[in-house]
Amino acid sequence: MTSALAMSQPAISEKVPGLKAQLRRAERLRKLKAIALVAPLAIFLVIAFVIPISNMLWRSVDNSEVMQVMPETARLLTEWDGKDLPSEAVFSVFAQELRDSRTGGGLGRIGRRLNYEDPTFRTLLTQTLRTLPATTEKTWSETLQSIHPRWSETDTWLALQRAAPATTDRYLLAALDLQRGSDGSIERIDENQRVYQQVFVRTLVIAGGVTLICLLMGFPLAYLLATLPTSQSNLLMIFVLLPFWTSLLVRTAAWIVLLQSGGLVNTTLMTLGLIESPLQLVFNRIGVFFAMVHILLPFMILPLYSVMKGISPVYQRAATSLGAHPFAAFWQIYVPQTLSGVAAGTILVFIMAIGYYITPALVGGPSDQMVSYFVAYYTNTTNNWGMAAALGTFLLIATLLLYLVYHKLVNQKQLIRN
Amino acid sequence: MNMKNTLLNTRKTALVTGLAIATASLALSAQAMTVISFGGSSGDAMQKAYYAPFVEKTGKTLTPGDYNGEFARIRAMVETGNVSWDVVEVESPELVRGCFEGLFQPIDWAKLGIEDQLIPEAVTECGVGSFVWSTVLAYDADRLEGTPLSWADFWDLETFPGKRGLRRGAKYTLEFALMADGVSSSDVYDVLATEEGVARAFAKLDEIKEHIQWWEAGAQPPQWLVAGDVVMSSSYNGRIAAAQEEGRNLAITWNESLYDLDYWTIIEGSTQVEDAYEFIRFASQADTQAVYSSNIPYGPVNPAAIGALSEAQAKRMPTHADNLIGAIAVNTDFWVDFGEELEQRFNSWATR
């Protein structure tokens, strides 16, 4: 049979020499149609994900402010050895470019950037500009030093030098509570300032905790939904989906009303005599868990439900017929088959939870804020996009790493049903 | 002001933004001055107190609009040279940044000629104060036994047991802590500018750390006070006044309060500079400011306006002479420069 096939093929191609080309043409048309179908999505993905994410990654190392606004100064400063004061050439170019930076918003950009090096830099630039003459009869180094004594300090110029290269690792380091020491080596920042390592750990802990609670609560509920008769499960499903019809802010506010000291939960417990003084249920970790689990629970239930709906009850019957206690049958036969749903649900909830911002901001305390809170702070309040991007970058990396580990685990155990 | 106004704003933003864009393009051809504020109930009060009377009195056209404090929009306008706004209300940090970046025209105070009528903080390089709002110590007079007179009393857990509300963040919190620790209000920013001062503030916060319930939104403190969640809280005075109007017996301790201003600025590249000056001058008068403040509990920058208000209204104003005793203005320059560092340190402290 095989030999017959092998023999017949050259025979055909001899008869129809253009066959391969014809096949290619036919395939090409089919491919083009397929590409045309996915093109809108692909374009959307590029615009909505690839570009912004690349932009974020770039901004976390972007250091182009000084280089763009003061190109000559930046160039000369990178050649400067940093020991003595820079040469007159640097002073003169700097004075020129500082004056020019007033137009086109350049001053604002370098001011913001240099303030990260030293919080007094903006004031220094303002004061300098106020009295900077257009021309000088003295040297520019004398002029600048007479305007402000800080221009005679090498530290001032070193700060400028650090801001001169096109890229920097300062944001990425700062997002891990690290910095470059005066000798250029990486060191931990002052203990009083350290916060982000803990914030990352906290973010993972809260997201993990929320995911676990969602799983523990969602699994039985999804099971119930999947096993109830359709009419009843449809009604229940409406209750599951109901939260989607209310805005996230309203739901979060509702939890505050319920959980606060004078709220329904505390007054009920006190009326029943179960507690003497109100429990602190909100503006701390408990409140964060309550509100986040409530919001994310449907995202656990839906994938679980869809997988459970597809599992025939016959497997559990088979297991009991083989001698397994119904509980054992459930645990050994049913649960493993739901693992693809569990996997989908947990990864969905975890990834959504890891980026939560407004809910912990409203129902959490200061030690319950997650990475996104700081991303929002740097983006909205201080316009420090470098820091926001660096925090975002690490959040992205952490998420991707976790996903890889998770993927590997799931695959290794071959838990996903074929 | 962004934070305290956001909830007021959102209702009308979409509508008025659309209006602003439409009218802004119209304004260019008609050479009408465009005045942009934060809208909301403050914008309504401005309409009554400033916009309508200004048009009536001068016969000039004025196109009002509002925005949500999007600084990037102003920056884009100036950088592209397509300036359709003339007078814009900004908060103090944006005033400092925008002035530094050259987005606002320097104010010619001699030409304006009202420098001596205003409180000192209203007079800046690039902005003229429009109103004053304050972060104060507030409490529920029906619930609290005794009267807290200072931040030292706020820190006094024995006399006033219970939870306290403070804004989640370094700004205001560190100033109050230093005042509680005995730093006189006039020295607060000098002390806070030193490493020792910062350490001192955090050490003071440590004393009541367990008893603080941190608020995020301006609406929370009056709500918590009414619900009895906290016995005292720092709060924006406007929020307390609103609760008072709803019949809540919330009280304010004005001593050692921190006040801040919103400012009128003239955008760099505006073609309506003369009208802008006239408008700002008009809006800074005692009588117009009195109308504004009688509509919304933000203090006039012109102290003479206080006299035109009713006794009850006047007493709610951050700029009432009695209320200014012991109060200090927020040092915006300080927070623009050191804000990030101190916020990071605050968050580091909060988790310890």
Place this chain on the structure above:
Amino acid sequence: MQLTTEMEPLVRFSGVQKTYDGEHLVVKDLNLNIQKGEFVTLLGPSGSGKTTCLMMLAGFETPTSGDIFLGQERLNTLPPHKRNIGMVFQNYALFPHMSVEENLLYPLKTRKISKAIAKEKVDKILSKIKLKEFAHRRPSQLSGGQQQRVALARALVFEPQLVLMDEPLGALDKQLREHMQLEIKHLHEQLGLTVVFVTHDQSEALTMSDRVAVFNDGVIQQIDTPHNLYEYPANSFVAQFIGENNTLPGKIQSKEQNTCQVSFGDGFTTRALAGKNLNSGDKTQLSIRPERVRLNSGHLNLENQFNATLHEFIYLGDHLRLRCELAGNDQFYVKVPVNELCPNLKAGDRIQLGWSDQDVRALDYL
């Protein structure tokens, strides 16, 4: 209906009834004994109650009334996992997340059989079903027939006293199905299994079973050996359900002990074996197997001879089926071996059909 032997039956249904909705009985007053080592098939159309019977035996349904015994033990309240009954499910129900070997080990694990012994048993049965090299594959990596064998092995590996099979061959193609029928039959014989088999395929039932219980409408219509079912159907339902059958409505003219005279069509009469409970004057249905009808039977000295019209030849390789019209019934089939057919015959010809008294039965009128 009960097979009377001195042996104690292994399975006994006694007056079992089942209703799901409290209004309609799905199983009506079922009495059935199954002997040890027997292969009994429950056959019937869907909704006839056969599967419900099997499920009650397995423990997944409980009888509304009556008792089910396995040996001396009353099963009614015994949960399925304590019954020690092996079961092969319709779509095999092999656990998709376990390998073939793990599937087979599962019933041994639940019985806490030591690993070494369990492994040995599994190896043994794997070689018996010739799937030893597939031990570590997932069920989804096997063909339908292989999955079927694994399902069978899993139901047998713990040596249950009874094996239930719920339409286990339904998903296989014809050739494979026939092959598996024989394979199961051989396993039954080799291992001395007691098997209760459910199917709606009558040829499958006939091929495999020692006895077949034909279900209809919640009642066992007849339970007997395949041969007796085919040759001596108790009623028209069985006659029609088992094998091919020609049906002619008629009326009983007179009845002797075992035989009767039946008139049918327009003035035809025949003698026939009389079914139960039929008396002279009753309406009846005559039942004749196509292969028992003889063509051009003049020389054969048959009691019953009739003229008919030949309409159509249906060629089936080893034999031909002739569609004829007899007594107004144009769906009357005759089965003829190819080599016995006269080559001159063509459609439209008048032909003569005949049958013996012993090959036609007068049964209840449906």
